[in-house]
Amino acid sequence: MDLSDRIETGMQTAVRHATANGCPDKLSKALRYAVFPGGARIRPRLCLAVALACGDRDPKAATAAATAVELFHCASLVHDDMPCFDNANTRRGKPSVHVEYGEEIALLVGDGLIVSAFETIARETQHAPDLTAPIISTVANAVGTPYGLVAGQAWESEPEINIAAYHRAKTASLFTGAVSCGAIAARGNPLDWFALADALGAAYQVADDLYDAMGETGSMGKPAGQDQLNGKPNVALELGVEGALKRLHELVHQAADAVPDCEGADMLQAMIRKEATRLMPKKLAASAA
Amino acid sequence: MDLSDRIETGMQTAVRHATANGCPDKLSKALRYAVFPGGARIRPRLCLAVALACGDRDPKAATAAATAVELFHCASLVHDDMPCFDNANTRRGKPSVHVEYGEEIALLVGDGLIVSAFETIARETQHAPDLTAPIISTVANAVGTPYGLVAGQAWESEPEINIAAYHRAKTASLFTGAVSCGAIAARGNPLDWFALADALGAAYQVADDLYDAMGETGSMGKPAGQDQLNGKPNVALELGVEGALKRLHELVHQAADAVPDCEGADMLQAMIRKEATRLMPKKLAASAA
Numbered sequence: 376m377d378l379s380d381r382i383e384t385g386m387q388t389a390v391r392h393a394t395a396n397g398c399p400d401k402l403s404k405a406l407r408y409a410v411f412p413g414g415a416r417i418r419p420r421l422c423l424a425v426a427l428a429c430g431d432r433d434p435k436a437a438t439a440a441a442t443a444v445e446l447f448h449c450a451s452l453v454h455d456d457m458p459c460f461d462n463a464n465t466r467r468g469k470p471s472v473h474v475e476y477g478e479e480i481a482l483l484v485g486d487g488l489i490v491s492a493f494e495t496i497a498r499e500t501q502h503a504p505d506l507t508a509p510i511i512s513t514v515a516n517a518v519g520t521p522y523g524l525v526a527g528q529a530w531e532s533e534p535e536i537n538i539a540a541y542h543r544a545k546t547a548s549l550f551t552g553a554v555s556c557g558a559i560a561a562r563g564n565p566l567d568w569f570a571l572a573d574a575l576g577a578a579y580q581v582a583d584d585l586y587d588a589m590g591e592t593g594s595m596g597k598p599a600g601q602d603q604l605n606g607k608p609n610v611a612l613e614l615g616v617e618g619a620l621k622r623l624h625e626l627v628h629q630a631a632d633a634v635p636d637c638e639g640a641d642m643l644q645a646m647i648r649k650e651a652t653r654l655m656p657k658k659l660a661a662s663a664a
Numbered sequence: 665m666d667l668s669d670r671i672e673t674g675m676q677t678a679v680r681h682a683t684a685n686g687c688p689d690k691l692s693k694a695l696r697y698a699v700f701p702g703g704a705r706i707r708p709r710l711c712l713a714v715a716l717a718c719g720d721r722d723p724k725a726a727t728a729a730a731t732a733v734e735l736f737h738c739a740s741l742v743h744d745d746m747p748c749f750d751n752a753n754t755r756r757g758k759p760s761v762h763v764e765y766g767e768e769i770a771l772l773v774g775d776g777l778i779v780s781a782f783e784t785i786a787r788e789t790q791h792a793p794d795l796t797a798p799i800i801s802t803v804a805n806a807v808g809t810p811y812g813l814v815a816g817q818a819w820e821s822e823p824e825i826n827i828a829a830y831h832r833a834k835t836a837s838l839f840t841g842a843v844s845c846g847a848i849a850a851r852g853n854p855l856d857w858f859a860l861a862d863a864l865g866a867a868y869q870v871a872d873d874l875y876d877a878m879g880e881t882g883s884m885g886k887p888a889g890q891d892q893l894n895g896k897p898n899v900a901l902e903l904g905v906e907g908a909l910k911r912l913h914e915l916v917h918q919a920a921d922a923v924p925d926c927e928g929a930d931m932l933q934a935m936i937r938k939e940a941t942r943l944m945p946k947k948l949a950a951s952a953a
Contacts, residue, residue, distance in 0.1 A: 397829060398810030402818035406809065454775065459767035476821075478748035482771070483818050486743065486778060490808030493782040497800035504793040511786040511800065519779030520695065521687030529691035529772050540686065 381434075382419045385442030385495075386410055392498070393491045405476040405484045409453050410446070414467055417650060418549055419445040421575070422557040424646055428639035429563030436506050439499030440514070440556035443492040447518045448549060450488035453481050455528065461601055489518075509559050517552025524549055531607060538608055546583065547576025563637075571633035575647065578626035582655055584610040585619050589656045623655070670723075671708045674731030674784075675699055681787070682780045694765040694773045698742050699735070703756055706939060707838055708734040710864070711846040713935055717928035718852030725795050728788030729803070729845035732781040736807045737838060739777035742770050744817065750890050778807075798848050806841025813838055820896060827897050835872065836865025852926075860922035864936065867915035871944055873898040874908050878945045912944070 376384070390410055394403035419441035426437035456463040456471040457478060464474050473481035493511060500507040520526045527545025530536050554572035555565035587602045588611035602609040611619040631644045665673070679699055683692035708730035715726035745752040745760040746767060753763050762770035782800060789796040809815045816834025819825050843861035844854035876891045877900035891898040900908040920933045 393809045395810045398815055399818040399822050401821050402809060402815060450775075454771055457771065459771060480818065480821055482743055482746065482748060483814050485775065486739075487809040487814045489775060489778050490804050490812070490814065493800055494804035494808060497797040497804065501797050504797060507796040507800070508786040508790050508793060511782055511796070515779050515783035515786065519783060520682045520691060520776040521684045523779070525772050525776045525779065526687055526691060529688040529769065532690050532766065532769055533688050 378420050378423050379416070381423060381438050382416050382441055382445065383413075385419070385438045386413065386445060389442050389446055389491050389495045392494070393487060401476060401480055402483060402487070405472055405480045406487055408475060409472050409484050409488065410449050412467070413445070413449075415650075415653075416445060417579070418448055418553040420646075420650070421550065422553040422560075424639075424643055425554050425557030425563075425568060426561040428634075428637045428643050429558050429561035430638065432562045433503055433506065433560055436500050436503055436510065437557060437560035439496050440510050440560045441553070442499075443496050443510075443514050444517075444549065444553045444556060446488045446492040446495065447514065447524070450485040450492070451518075451524055451528075453488070454485040457481055460528070461605065463601065492518075506560060510556050513555045513559060513565070514552055517548045517555075522548060523552070536608055541608060542577065542580045542610075543573075546580035547573060550576035550579065567635040571630050571635075571647075574626050574630035574633055578623055578630060581610050581619055581623045581626065584612070585616065585623070586656050588612050588616065588619070667709050667712050668705070670712060670727050671705050671730055671734065672702075674708070674727045675702065675734060678731050678735055678780050678784045681783070682776060690765060690769055691772060691776070694761055694769045695776055697764060698761050698773050698777065699738050701756070702734070702738075704939075704942075705734060706868070707737055707842040709935075709939070710839065711842040711849075713928075713932055714843050714846030714852075714857060715850040717923075717926045717932050718847050718850035719927065721851045722792055722795065722849055725789050725792055725799065726846055726849035728785050729799050729849045730842070731788075732785050732799075732803050733806075733838065733842045733845060735777045735781040735784065736803065736813070739774040739781070740807075740813050740817075742777070743774040746770055749817070750894065752890065781807075795849060799845055802844045802848060802854070803841055806837045806844075811837060812841070825897055830897060831866065831869045831899075832862075835869035836862055839865035839868065856924040860919050860924075860936075863915050863919035863922055867912055867919060870899050870908055870912045870915065873900045874905065874912070875945050877901050877908070878905065 390407055394406050422441040422444055423437055431437060452466060453472045455461055456466055457473050463471055465471060472484055492514065496510050496514065497507060500510065516523055518524045522544050524545060527541060527548065530541035530544065551572035554568045558565040558568050587600065588609055590600055603612060610622065614622065627648060631647045634640050634643050679696055683695050711730040711733055712726055720726060741755060742761045744750055745755055746762050752760055754760060761773055781803065785799050786796060789799065805812055807813045811833050813834060816830060816837065819830035819833065840861035843857045847854040847857050876889060877898055879889060892901060899911065903911065916937060920936045923929050923932050
């Protein structure tokens, strides 16, 4: 099974459990709507790629970790789009969850997907109990507080934003989590992968900022121009498009160079360069290839 | 250490981790605000009481389970109070989280507390890996979808509400989860405790409805009269106060009678009767004693 099949099968299984017989109808529909069709599934792809590079010693645990990371990512998009945050009406080319199903259901979809993420790890690692707590702790650190995605979004409410901490928490943390989980699930050493995750997370933040600043709807499907509109920090607005692009190149190289010595090193380096280019605004992708 | 001390120590530890150095200031304050001072801590008390009745073979795991249940309960109150749900301005005699810190922080506090709940279980069961997945799965089932608290709240958005499924999911599920986790953490059999949990969960739903209908701010600290205002199902509005009170008595007796044969059976039966009375609207408590 290739990476995409593993991820989609994992997501389907998780959503099937979350929307099993007896679930209120609107919630079931909204849960599915928030998850399918997916975006680029970048984080779970990265998680599985690292697991493969580490020998993929426990494919079931790796798929569960990848699924959990993506479920949390989907949850964060649903909550992030809500009126009290970015107030974004569209996502991945369709109305965002709160527009389609109402704010109360959007709030619950986010909560439900977070729970489903942890439930998935617990369910799919029953055969390997020594993996359950390490994977759950790693995901929780990546998504929660004080350093994860939730903290990253909270930085936006501070009178003075620590930009480094903000980007690290809001974007890089989930990449770091995806990479670390992939390593842990394959019984590799997550510390070997930290530099790669860190550089890649930073690279995606810059790419996302470039999308926003250049007026393209980005890979995350968020309408452009939101950052300036909402007064949010944006590297491309700070350094200019050229400066941001230079920074992006540096970070992608840094990420590829940080692939540790392992069986699948060449494959992984190629994948990192390719994915990073694929995610750039189309206007810029050619110059970055 | 008595039950309350164990619970408050567990909650302090969880919040200390969630708000560690580097956490955005407003989020840290709001997380703490949402958790302290607590309400009656009914669910974690029940969890620990069941663990004790089962021999309390792993106090650390039981405290973690109790803490997780209460963290999730706190999260659900924060999200439930938000304008898109109950739009409640006060909770436990002070402004609700979104009134004090803004909606975006309230949303994140809820998300952060959910993550913290699972992180707590993973962190505090590292010494007993075979307990991690069962406790996490049990909590996840109680709080998520299709049958947990999140599903319960989603029933309120359905054109036709299945009242039994609604109450079971919205209130009973977390009691069932608390009881089951307590049993699992003490290496007892959660199935022995199901009937008790079910009756007690239903009893608390009736008590909560009575508060709302009688115009008292309930043990959950929610302002009264919200159900009628928001057109939500309420047993006391359906059966009348007398009918609801009769139902409450029956359920409390049913719960106490369902305590299985165990070391602490008498203690637990007394506790159930006492807590149930304590949680009733003051106007009714005397008649129920």
